Amino acid sequence: MQTQVETLPENKVRLEVEVPSADVQHAVEHAASDLAQSLRIPGFRKGHVPLPVLFARVGKDRVYAEAVETHIGGWFWNAAARSRIRPVASPEYGYDLPSADGQSFRFTATVPVQPLPELPDWSALEVPAADTEVPAELVDAELERLRDAVAELVPVEGRSAQEGDMIVVDLVSQEGEAQRDVAVELGSGRMVPELEQGLVGLSAGETKEISFSSGEEPARTLTATVKDIKEKVLPPLDDDLARSASEFETLGELRADLGQRLREQIEAESESAFRAATVDRLVEASRVDPSGPLVDARANELVRGLIRSLESRGISVDTYLQLAGQSPEELQERLREEARLSVARELVLEAVAEKLALEISDGDLDAFIREQAELADEDPDEAVERVRAGGREEALRDDLRLRKALDRVSAEVKRIPVELARAREKLWTPGQERPEGATLWTPASKEPA
Secondary structure, three states: OEEEEEEEOOOEEEEEEEEOHHHHHHHHHHHHHHHHHOOOOOOOOOOOOOHHHHHHHHOHHHHHHHHHHHHHHHHHHHHHHHOOOOEOOOOEEEEOOOOOOOOOEEEEEEEEEOOOOOOOOHHHOEEEEOOOOOOHHHHHHHHHHHHHHOOEEEEOOOOOOOOOOEEEEEEEEOOOOEEEEEEEEOOOOOOOHHHHHHHOOOOOOOEEEEEEOOOOOOOEEEEEEEEEEEEEEOOOOOHHHHHHHOOOOOHHHHHHHHHHHHHHHHHHHHHHHHHHHHHHHHHHHHOOOOOOHHHHHHHHHHHHHHHHHHHHOOOOHHHHHHHHOOOHHHHHHHHHHHHHHHHHHHHHHHHHHHHHOOOOOHHHHHHHHHHHHHHOOOOHHHHHHHHHHOOOHHHHHHHHHHHHHHHHHHHHOEEEEHHHHHHHHOOOOOOOOOOOOOOOOOOOOOOOO
């Protein structure tokens, strides 16, 4: 669709939209099908009335009017998205019906829009950034997991099962249903707690009835027979472990590699958290508070996404609410707040992109699609064609534009240690009761709080 945008006073815009003739014809056919379902015309079955016959019976203007009324909303929102405007109310339309087949359709839409916020000097904003040093304890924990993975299982003699042992057990229900030779590591949490705890202390060959409950199901009783018990014998933490469990020759090389991989993971997670904190700090400083259809539409998207996710896992909404300990009203309010924040983030980043005149070229877009395709082990050329054929090109371009805006802001804000940010949160500020002996920190303070 071809769209022109005219800025009007009082945060309004007027869109002039031209809908291609093919889209108009599709809308006419859809409207004709709907009208044909409600009409009885001798000689034709419902829904199978040829278009010329329908025109003769109800009039061409009625069919065109039905087509426009049922499709103009979709055409408008499509044009609004492509034009990067964010309506906050329903538009007022102006148009003349098409006068002949095969013509494009033109209409105007005047609508109030959410103004882009006034941005602060983001280079003066302070955003906490986590330390990315890797504690030695994390590397030690990874080495212990590696030792556990290559541990030798040795038959137990002269004692009963205890946590950490690997046991083989037969489980028989009261109805006679049996699970034979079930291997489980005691303490791993793979079984319900009552069943796992009931197996602790049993010796090989010993049988025990164990009662347990699972979720909302009634209590059940199983007869458990321990058939075998083995304990893990961890290998020494030495160069032999490094050679047997990795491509490295020494424990030092293995430890260094684990530290480097953990550092990369921590840095990636820290940077992601920092970027989220940056845009939220910009939202706060800009005092943007979106509402109306923008937030309503985003909240509805979140609701539909949640329902799809629950259905894919076989969980009903009622069960989810019980597990989450929320009422439908509380869930709706939570999703609406998430929607409000999501829209607010887009608004401030759009304002940044406008201020910096950021754009994403076709080359930049194709390069990003190809990069993502290679990471997913897909054909880059096919990925580019798939995005274009699916009509997702402009939406992806807008996403990259906002990401580019966040790149600039994140690079230019002031990073401060998380500990300093937490300390400042504890300080007295106007509106709080001032604790005895507390110091008031202000942006003009020369010394850190």
